[in-house]
Structure formats: structure tokens, C-alpha cells
């Protein structure tokens with residue numbers, strides 16, 4: 451039997467945070483990699499974040515002081531490891547306003563969405579059903595459904611976005627009209643357009659029509675308050691490594707009642723109650739979905755990252771990044787020949803762009819030589835780029851340690867870059 455897990459109390463309502471605004475230059479000092487490279491501007495946090503010392507220390511301390519397998523041993527060290535691992539689950543639950551038994555550890559957003567498709571989707575969807583996705587999904591939000599649709603014979607539908615990068619919500623009525631949509635998959639924050647989608651409104655609309663809602667929160671959990679109940683989600687996925695935690699660990703949250711009805715998707719140790727040669731029975735939630743030895747240290751590291759975020763204050767983070775992003779958008783828009791991809795009303799901390807006459811890879815390489823790390827390519831969102839008439843773009847993305855000085859350096863380097871290549 452697995453150890454009992456703490457039930458994470460739903461998050462306490464936010465109180466106004468009257469501390470002074472966050473200072474990115476000071477926070478930079480908390481990241482050993484950045485502190486060791488004072489002239490390096492890391493502008494690729496949407497791909498993965500740098501790790502604060504608090505997370506590195508938690509990982510190190512776990513391996514030095516608490517390392518053993520979980521849910522198996524009865525000796526004190528194994529109990530300590532299990533307590534750390536399940537304590538981390540409880541912290542994720544609190545962070546999301548959820549219950550600990552609703553938090554399933556995965557490798558990241560991609561695996562979380564595959565879990566929903568292969569477990570809930572495979573058991574629930576067939577000919578005559580439809581899954582509605584948006585035109586701005588990351589490949590992780592698209593391809594698992596394409597694979598399953600080919601096997602189970604259901605239809606995929608798409609909610610398009612407009613020239614500003616906003617979802618065309620007025621089309622929802624027609625897309626739902628025939629009553630076939632069973633699930634809506636929506637990215638909370640687009641990793642290309644920056645758009646923060648109105649998930650609450652979409653969820654209310656879908657629920658009224660009997661559909662479930664899966665939210666890809668990879669680009670929002672690290673940057674703003676995400677509360678699963680107020681969002682109205684049924685499933686929510688995020689990755690630890692984009693939230694200042696380690697790689698290899700992520701979360702699927704789902705409503706308890708849904709998880710209860712879903713079959714396991716991977717078999718092996720720990721997800722079973724009893725095993726006979728021919729047949730087995732399944733463990734209780736959430737272990738039913740966690741076959742094999744998990745990423746124990748990763749869970750502990752992710753909990754440390756969430757604690758660190760909470761110590762800064764999630765509303766303060768959102769405010770600091772909102773102001774930094776507005777500054778960046780202004781500076782970038784003023785660069786001659788630069789076209790920003792998307793002008794959404796509400797933007798997460800990133801800006802993808804096309805620099806006239808310069809290939810995005812050349813942009814990234816040019817900037818890289820100047821100590822500015824930006825991403826180039828399709829950012830795992832090829833359909834978004836196709837819609838915009840581009841094969842690829844460059845993207846600068848920001849974090850709590852991003853300074854206005856780094857944005858100035860970026861804008862100035864882009865002016866030189868265009869001159870160099872023209």
C-alpha cells in the first residue's frame with residue numbers, strides 16, 4: 451500500500467501584496483548561472499527557465515539526506531523520502547487550489563496531455579464525437595489528439611485566431627452546434643503570440659454544452675496566479691522546468707471525479723493494488739496513473755520552485771513581468787523592419803517577431819554572439835507560423851530576472867543585426 455497523502459488545502463484567497471515591486475537585478479543574483487555570467491542576457495525562459503539556488507539546494511539536499519525509493523521501504527530513510535515526495539504533491543495542490551489526490555506527476559506538459567488522450571480520450575471518444583482545439587496550440591496540445599483521432603475515428607475541430615492573435619470566440623456557437631464536441635483543448639498562454647486566452651469564458655461555454663476542458667498552462671503557471679477551480683478547468687497541465695524547477699517533472703491536475711473514472715494508461719509497479727498472473731486491480735488516486743519509480747528528486751525540486759515563487763508573491767511576479775513585457779513590446783515595435791507576431795490585449799512575458807530580410811536563425815546567432823539568448827524556429831507551433839505566413843520566427847521571453855537594460859540591449863542589437871544582413 452502507498453503512504454497516505456496529505457490533502458492539499460485549497461489555496462487561500464489572495465491578499466493584496468503591499469511589498470515593494472520586485473527588482474529583477476536583485477533576483478538575478480539568486481540564479482547561480484546568471485550570477486556567474488553578469489553580461490549574459492537569458493531571454494529564452496519560455497523554452498526553459500534558469501534555476502534559482504533554492505531549487506538547486508533542494509535537489510542537492512534530497513540526494514544527500516533523503517534519497518531512497520518511495521512507497522516501498524518501511525525503514526526510516528524510505529519513509530523520509532516518501533514524506534518529501536508526497537509533501538511536494540501537497541505543495542503543488544496548494545499552489546493550484548486543488549486536492550493532493552488530484553495531482554498526478556508526469557514528465558511535463560507533453561506527457562500530461564498524452565495521459566489525458568490515452569486514458570480519458572481512448573476510453574471516451576469514438577466516431578460521432580469531436581475534440582475542439584485552438585489554432586494556436588503547441589504541438590503538445592495537437593499531436594496526441596491527432597494520433598488518437600486516427601485510431602478512434604473522432605473528428606478534430608479548430609477555433610481560429612484573428613490577426614491580433616485573439617481566439618475568435620464568436621465562432622464557438624457554430625462549432626458546438628451539432629452537440630458533438632466532448633472536449634476543448636486550449637492553451638492558456640500562447641508560446642508564440644503571447645496571448646492569454648480567456649479560459650474561464652471558454653470553460654463556462656463548454657460546460658453548458660456538456661464538454662470538458664483541458665488547459666495547457668505551461669506558459670502561465672510560472673507567471674501568474676493559476677487556480678484550477680476559478681479557471682473552471684477539468685484537466686490542467688504544466689511543466690516544472692518552465693517554472694524554475696527541474697527538467698523531467700511536470701503535473702497533470704484533473705478533477706477527482708474524472709480521475710476516478712479514467713483507466714490507467716501505463717502499467718507497472720506502484721499503480722496496482724494487487725497483481726495476479728492474468729489480471730490486476732488498480733491503486734487509489736493518484737497512484738493509478740504513476741507506474742514505476744517516479745522522479746522523486748524532481749518532485750522535491752519542483753515544490754521548492756513553487757515555494758520560491760510564492761515567497762516572491764505571484765501577483766508581484768505578474769505585475770513586474772507585465773510592466774517589463776509592455777516595455778519590451780514598445781522597444782521592439784520601434785525597431786525598423788520588425789514585425790511582432792500578435793498584438794493580444796493580454797500578453798504573457800514573451801514576444802515573437804520577424805525581422806524583415808533576416809532569417810530567424812541568423813537573428814538568434816547574431817544576438818547569441820552579443821550575449822543575448824533568444825529562441826529561433828517554429829517553437830513547436832508550426833500551424834501558428836503557417837497561419838501567419840512564416841516558416842519560423844525569433845522569440846524573446848522573459849522571467850523574474852529580466853531587466854530593462856537587457857531589453858535595451860536586445861533592441862539595439864536587433865537594429866545592428868538588420869543593418870548587418872541588409
Ligand code: PMP
Nearest residue numbers: 558559560588590641666668689
Ligand atoms: N505547451 C506550451 C504552450 C509550451 O510552451 C510547451 C513548451 N514549449 C509545451 C506545451 C511542452 O512542454 P514540455 O516540453 O515541457 O512538455
